[in-house]
Amino acid sequence: MGIKKLRKLQIGAEGTAGTAVPATSVYRAEDCVLADMREVVHPSEDIGIVIGTDRAYVPYLSGGLSMSAHPATFEQTGYILSAGIQDSAATADGSGYVYLHTMPTTAVNTTKTYTLEGGDDQEAERLEYAYVKSFSLSGKSKEALQLSAEWGGRQIALNAFTATASIPNVEEILFQKCKLYIDAVTTHPATTQKALSMLSFALSVNTGWSENYTGDGNLYFSNLRFDGDAFEMLLDVTFEHNSVAAAEKVAWRAGTARSIKLLCEGSALLTPGTYSYKSLVVNLLGKWEKFTELDSIDGNDIVTGTLRCRYDPTAASAGSIIIVNDLAALA
Numbered sequence: 001m002g003i004k005k006l007r008k009l010q011i012g013a014e015g016t017a018g019t020a021v022p023a024t025s026v027y028r029a030e031d032c033v034l035a036d037m038r039e040v041v042h043p044s045e046d047i048g049i050v051i052g053t054d055r056a057y058v059p060y061l062s063g064g065l066s067m068s069a070h071p072a073t074f075e076q077t078g079y080i081l082s083a084g085i086q087d088s089a090a091t092a093d094g095s096g097y098v099y100l101h102t103m104p105t106t107a108v109n110t111t112k113t114y115t116l117e118g119g120d121d122q123e124a125e126r127l128e129y130a131y132v133k134s135f136s137l138s139g140k141s142k143e144a145l146q147l148s149a150e151w152g153g154r155q156i157a158l159n160a161f162t163a164t165a166s167i168p169n170v171e172e173i174l175f176q177k178c179k180l181y182i183d184a185v186t187t188h189p190a191t192t193q194k195a196l197s198m199l200s201f202a203l204s205v206n207t208g209w210s211e212n213y214t215g216d217g218n219l220y221f222s223n224l225r226f227d228g229d230a231f232e233m234l235l236d237v238t239f240e241h242n243s244v245a246a247a248e249k250v251a252w253r254a255g256t257a258r259s260i261k262l263l264c265e266g267s268a269l270l271t272p273g274t275y276s277y278k279s280l281v282v283n284l285l286g287k288w289e290k291f292t293e294l295d296s297i298d299g300n301d302i303v304t305g306t307l308r309c310r311y312d313p314t315a316a317s318a319g320s321i322i323i324v325n326d327l328a329a330l331a
Contacts, residue, residue, distance in 0.1 A: 233319075
């Protein structure tokens with residue numbers, strides 16, 4: 001019988017989208033289980049059998065992975081961003097490396113596809129052409145940031161685990177090491193820190209990518225297509241109800257666009273460059289869509305604002321997410 005503690009998810013970057021590759025790294029999370037999403041159709045027919053027959057067919061193949069919330073790390077969050085937002089090559093910075101993932105604006109971004117291997121000691125399966133449909137990144141007091149993602153892919157097939165895939169060293173991204181910055185869109189990325197204000201945040205992204213099935217002689221999808229209308233990025237920030245929150249409510253009511261930066265830092269890089277620490281930097285632009293009524297925590301009033309993140313003509317940007325670590329390439 002299979003043993004839960006012997007489950008694992010392994011990942012490898014594809015050189016050609018849809019061409020399966022051996023996995024190079026073990027993804028460090030729990031309950032990452034591949035799902036075979038093929039459709040089985042039982043057609044109706046009038047053939048003199050009152051309960052129907054076992055006739056069935058499969059019109060298409062598909063697979064996926066619901067990656068449940070797990071601690072985000074500086075080393076592996078880039079897989080989600082590369083497969084959903086934009087593929088990024090490392091740029092050396094001191095002893096560190098910077099991975100820049102910009103939001104699409106005047107052209108569709110190029111993303112990276114992956115081969116995923118999942119299973120346990122009883123059976124292993126493989127999913128090629130894996131991409132990220134949506135993901136969320138959230139943080140709250142006294143915890144590590146939590147990352148979840150919905151992956152899609154071509155098809156599930158039996159395939160042995162790549163024996164050489166290694167378990168990487170990772171560092172969790174901690175909420176207590178995050179800072180919030182807010183400015184007018186004339187200052188982007190934002191530079192004015194709003195201290196003693198942010199209690200939690202949640203960033204949710206629908207990447208806009210979906211599967212395109214064309215008549216090419218295969219049951220699986222042919223390629224991916226991007227729908228700009230489906231792309232959606234929302235940021236919820238829970239504030240202490242202080243002067244910062246009051247000012248942002250004024251901006252909300254006035255329909256004033258805002259520049260927001262979340263900076264989360266980790267351990268020091270051996271040699272500093274532009275960045276001195278491992279970092280997650282979320283640079284966003286948009287307008288507040290709503291603010292909740294007052295709530296409270298331990299006697300303090302709080303309020304939550306929702307920013308709809310979009311392209312801003314003044315800043316000439318739709319924002320970006322930056323990862324800084326000490327990896328010359330994703331393993």
